[in-house]
Amino acid sequence: xxxxxxxxxxxxxxxxxxxLGEVKAVDGINFDIARNExxxxxxxxxxxxxxxxxxxxxMVPKLGGSIIGGSICYYPPESKxxxxxxxxxxxxxxxxxxxxxxxxxxQEPMAxxxxxxxxxxxxxxxxxxEPDMNKRTATEKAYQLLELVGITPPxxxxxxxPHQLSGGMRQRAMIAMAICRDPNxxxxxxxxxxxxxxxxxxxxxxxxxxxxxxxxxxxxITHDLGVIGEMxxxxxxxxxxxxxxxASCKTLFSSPLHPYTQxxxxxxxxxxxxxxxSTIKGSVPSPYDLPQGCSFxxxxxxxxxxxxxxxxxxxxxxxxxxxxxxxxxxxxxxxLSGGKV
Amino acid sequence: xxxILSVRDLVKYFPIRGGVFHGVRGFVRAVDGVDLxxxxGExxxxxxxxxxxxxxxxxxIIRLHAPSQGNIFFSLGGKTQDxxxxxxxxxxxxxxxxQYVFQDPFSSLNSRMTIGDVVxxxxxxxxxxxxxxxxQRARELLIRVGLSEDMLNRYPHEFSGGxxxxxxxxxxxxxxxxxxxxxxxxSALDVSVQSQVLNxxxxxxxxxxxxxxxxxxxxxxxxxxxxxxxVMYLGKxxxxxxxxxxxxxxxxxxxxxxxxxxxxxxxFSETKRIPLKGSVPNAANPPSGCRFHTRCAYAQKRCSETxxxxxxxxxxxxxxxxxxxxxxxxxxxxxxxxxxGS
Numbered sequence: 001x002x003x004x005x006x007x008x009x010x011x012x013x014x015x016x017x018x019x020l021g022e023v024k025a026v027d028g029i030n031f032d033i034a035r036n037e038x039x040x041x042x043x044x045x046x047x048x049x050x051x052x053x054x055x056x057x058x059m060v061p062k063l064g065g066s067i068i069g070g071s072i073c074y075y076p077p078e079s080k081x082x083x084x085x086x087x088x089x090x091x092x093x094x095x096x097x098x099x100x101x102x103x104x105x106x107q108e109p110m111a112x113x114x115x116x117x118x119x120x121x122x123x124x125x126x127x128x129x130e131p132d133m134n135k136r137t138a139t140e141k142a143y144q145l146l147e148l149v150g151i152t153p154p155x156x157x158x159x160x161x162p163h164q165l166s167g168g169m170r171q172r173a174m175i176a177m178a179i180c181r182d183p184n185x186x187x188x189x190x191x192x193x194x195x196x197x198x199x200x201x202x203x204x205x206x207x208x209x210x211x212x213x214x215x216x217x218x219x220x221i222t223h224d225l226g227v228i229g230e231m232x233x234x235x236x237x238x239x240x241x242x243x244x245x246x247a248s249c250k251t252l253f254s255s256p257l258h259p260y261t262q263x264x265x266x267x268x269x270x271x272x273x274x275x276x277x278s279t280i281k282g283s284v285p286s287p288y289d290l291p292q293g294c295s296f297x298x299x300x301x302x303x304x305x306x307x308x309x310x311x312x313x314x315x316x317x318x319x320x321x322x323x324x325x326x327x328x329x330x331x332x333x334x335x336l337s338g339g340k341v
Numbered sequence: 342x343x344x345i346l347s348v349r350d351l352v353k354y355f356p357i358r359g360g361v362f363h364g365v366r367g368f369v370r371a372v373d374g375v376d377l378x379x380x381x382g383e384x385x386x387x388x389x390x391x392x393x394x395x396x397x398x399x400x401x402i403i404r405l406h407a408p409s410q411g412n413i414f415f416s417l418g419g420k421t422q423d424x425x426x427x428x429x430x431x432x433x434x435x436x437x438x439x440q441y442v443f444q445d446p447f448s449s450l451n452s453r454m455t456i457g458d459v460v461x462x463x464x465x466x467x468x469x470x471x472x473x474x475x476x477q478r479a480r481e482l483l484i485r486v487g488l489s490e491d492m493l494n495r496y497p498h499e500f501s502g503g504x505x506x507x508x509x510x511x512x513x514x515x516x517x518x519x520x521x522x523x524x525x526x527x528s529a530l531d532v533s534v535q536s537q538v539l540n541x542x543x544x545x546x547x548x549x550x551x552x553x554x555x556x557x558x559x560x561x562x563x564x565x566x567x568x569x570x571x572v573m574y575l576g577k578x579x580x581x582x583x584x585x586x587x588x589x590x591x592x593x594x595x596x597x598x599x600x601x602x603x604x605x606x607x608x609f610s611e612t613k614r615i616p617l618k619g620s621v622p623n624a625a626n627p628p629s630g631c632r633f634h635t636r637c638a639y640a641q642k643r644c645s646e647t648x649x650x651x652x653x654x655x656x657x658x659x660x661x662x663x664x665x666x667x668x669x670x671x672x673x674x675x676x677x678x679x680x681x682g683s
Contacts, residue, residue: 044531166620196390196558198617201602205614223532226561226604230612249608267536268606269565271588271675276543277536277565283501284531 005075006185006217007033007056007102012070012085014051014060023287025051027241028070030314033185038211038218040232040249042225042264044284048241049221053187056219057104058089076101077184099126103183107190109170113162119146119173120158127180145176149206168199172206179210186211187219192227204230225268229253237261240285240295243314247321257323259300294326302327344416345520345552346402348377351411351425353394353401357625369625371397373576374411376651379520384546384553386567386584388560388599390621394576395556399522401425402554403439404432415439417519437467440513444525446505450497456483457493460512467516482511486541503534510541514549522554527562539566560603564588569659572596575624575632578651582660589674592654592662594637597672610679631665639670 014026026048033039041049054060055067072084074097087094106112114122120142127138139158146154149172151165162170171191178186188207192200208231211218220231228235228249235252237245237260245258256262263280282299285291291298297307306326315328352375354368371394379385387395401408404424413424417438424435440463443449450459460479464470470478480490486507497505506526513521523542527535543566545551557563563570563584570587572580572595580593591597594615601615618636622628628635634644644665654660655668664670 044533168620196621197560197599197602198390199620200604201614202617204604224604225532225606229606229608230604232608253606253608264532265606267533269536269539269561270606271561271564271603274565277540279536279540280533281537283503283534 004035005032006035006037007075008071008073009052009056010071010073012052012055012072013068014048014055014065015068017064020288024241024290025065025287026055029238029241029243031236031243031246033217033219035184035217036211036215038220038231038233040228040235041219041221041238042223042228042235043238044223046240046284046287047238049238050189052238053104053189053219053221056084056185056187057098057102058084058087058094059098060089062089074101074185099129099178099183100181101183102185102187103178103181104187104189105171105174105178105191107193109167109174109194110162112174113170115162118159118161119151119165123173123177123180126177130181141180142176145180146173149173149176149210150202151176166199167195168202171195171199171203175203175206175210179214179216182214183216185217185219187221189221190223191220193222193224200227207231225264237264240287240290242295242324243322244296244325245321245323247319251319251321257317257321257328258296258325259302259327260296263299263301343380344378344414345381346377346379346416346554347414348375348398348402349412349414351375351377351398351401351413352409353397353406354409367625370576370627371624372401372408373627375573375576375578377571377578379552379554381519381552382546382550383569384555384567386563386570387554387556387573388558388563388570389573391558392621392624393573394624395573396524398573399441399524399554399556403436403441403522404429405441415520433467437463437516438518439520439522440516440518442506442509442513442521442523442526445529446502446509447529449509450505452497455494455496456500456508459497459508460493460515463512463516469516478515479511482515483508485545486511486514487537501534502530503537506530506538507541510538510545514545517549518551520552520554522556524556525558526555528557528559535562542566560599572599575621575627577632577663579633579664580660580662581651582662583658586658586660589676590656590660591672591674592660592667592670593633593664594639594670594672595633596662597678598636598638600675601673601678603675605679607679613673613678613680615678631663639666641666 009031011028012026013028016023016025043049056072060067067085074082074084123142124138127141143154146157151157151169151172192203232249235249236243239260245261256265266278280299293308293310294312297303312324312326314322314324316322351372353372354370356365357367359366389395400406402413408425414421415424457479461475464475483490488507527538555566567584570584571578574595580596598615598617615638630645630647631649634640649663649665651661651663654662
């Protein structure tokens with residue numbers, strides 16, 4: 001595990017200053033991503049999952065937002081580790097990492113492609129950032145990439161603008177752009193949320209194929225447990241800026257520990273079962289007015305006094321299954337300072 | 342069959358205009374000959390990809406769009422009326438019997454009206470009760486949908502998505518309608534709130550004897566709420582069956598492909614995917630013959646020539662599908678498509 005790690009995030013905090021006060025979008029989270037691993041991050045809107053991914057790209061929106069603490073360490077295969085969080089967002093080092101080492105695709109492909117340039121132009125543009133690249137080789141490579149992601153015929157599509165492509169095709173073009181410089185980590189932020197089921201299945205298959213072909217690690221951010229179940233090796237569950245549970249996909253689905261994860265799993269309809277869905281009571285609290293203690297405590301069916309007064313700490317089970325909940329911290333020995341064991 | 346709503350051969354074409362004189366260049370065939378029956382107290386699910394015409398169909402039924410052709414028979418107290426032929430003014434009393442729940446609770450509530458105004462407005466328009474009795478009715482409904490009565494004087498922006506959708510549901514129920522058309526009522530909501538709204542809709546149905554037309558793209562949600570499910574593709578219904586029957590024994594290749602595409606929250610099962618080539622063709626220029634043949638894994642030459650009609654399946658049991666190869670194909674159901682290992 002030690003040697004095949006690609007990215008470690010420790011005690012990361014991202015915060016926004018707004019007129020209504022400070023919002024802790026990401027509040028002290030820890031996780032690792034190993035080489036060739038697919039990590040799924042699941043949570044509801046506003047839980048900080050997108051902000052985590054933007055922090056890894058060092059692209060936290062400048063308007064009031066900043067990384068206020070913690071570290072993100074990226075381990076390139078053949079050189080020294082890089083501390084991403086301490087680099088300047090527009091520094092040369094950071095720009096060399098973005099796209100070439102860590103790349104990202106977004107939810108709304110239309111919003112993330114430029115409408116005034118052709119698809120081909122945009123792929124060539126990112127390819128030209130490679131040292132010793134000339135236009136002819138870049139164009140050749142762009143044709144190959146388009147073919148690879150299933151945009152055919154590539155020579156014709158190369159000259160088309162984003163508005164001429166369908167939603168699924170645009171997302172394929174985004175994937176082609178994201179993988180064109182052979183990154184080690186691809187972050188996909190809700191890659192299929194805007195797409196229909198049939199197209200969603202195609203895009204998930206494509207992502208899986210590209211991951212295996214290029215030996216990338218994949219970080220999939222989604223609110224859909226179905227996508228997680230299809231894709232992920234390991235799952236991180238987030239709630240109100242915190243990681244509440246982290247386990248291998250199979251462990252998480254067969255024995256979820258955190259009451260929030262359990263609630264989520266039981267509240268999604270399953271085909272073939274018509275029993276009444278169980279629900280999580282209430283709704284996500286306002287980020288300006290977080291509850292005392294565990295932020296899930298007002299909605300938690302198993303909460304007891306301690307949950308309403310003290311922040312829970314991370315408990316690590318034998319199998320590497322971690323859960324941030326007082327229910328599992330029987331002995332104070334389970335739980336060392338700040339949740340770090 | 343005793344029906345509350347029966348739609349016959351409903352067609353809605355939207356003109357495409359262009360050129361110097363803004364002339365009609367063609368038509369988008371959003372809904373192209375749909376038949377549909379809904380029995381009182383039933384929930385009919387309507388699924389399909391975006392752009393297949395499911396929202397247009399829903400909007401034609403309440404006459405937010407005027408249909409280009411066809412009949413919409415709505416039965417009320419032994420009297421049957423054809424909504425498609427009625428003038429806007431004549432529709433007013435009908436409007437209180439059919440209500441609509443929109444997809445996005447953020448744009449379907451007027452941000453300048455208090456919740457009390459929003460919920461009592463339908464009563465005001467229908468001239469029912471006094472302002473006092475209207476507020477009383479609004480109070481009761483807010484409590485029924487799980488909100489508190491002190492919310493009457495607050496504005497929509499103060500509420501979360503789930504709460505807003507509850508307000509929308511309260512507004513649609515204030516006139517005590519018979520038929521509720523729910524257009525993607527939960528797709529804009531968070532996962533943990535989705536199930537609350539689904540359960541609420543189910544409870545209200547059994548309490549008030551409502552009939553639902555439930556439009557959604559999420560097949561697991563539709564399976565949960567519906568008695569019968571209709572699958573729509575490019576303006577046409579391709580399959581109708583009882584919910585369980587449809588999911589276990591689909592008879593149309595499109596339904597099978599949809600079932601195989603659903604991402605399943607179960608890492609222990611493996612899915613056999615039926616590849617569906619490309620995306621939905623342009624509704625302004627639909628393919629010849631069977632509209633699905635361009636993407637169908639089982640298509641033959643004749644599929645591009647003859648257009649199949651909705652026909653009863655050999656197994657019977659109210660199962661209809663529009664496929665030329667209906668009798669030869671043996672399609673896999675949801676469970677067969679997945680190998681549940683451990």
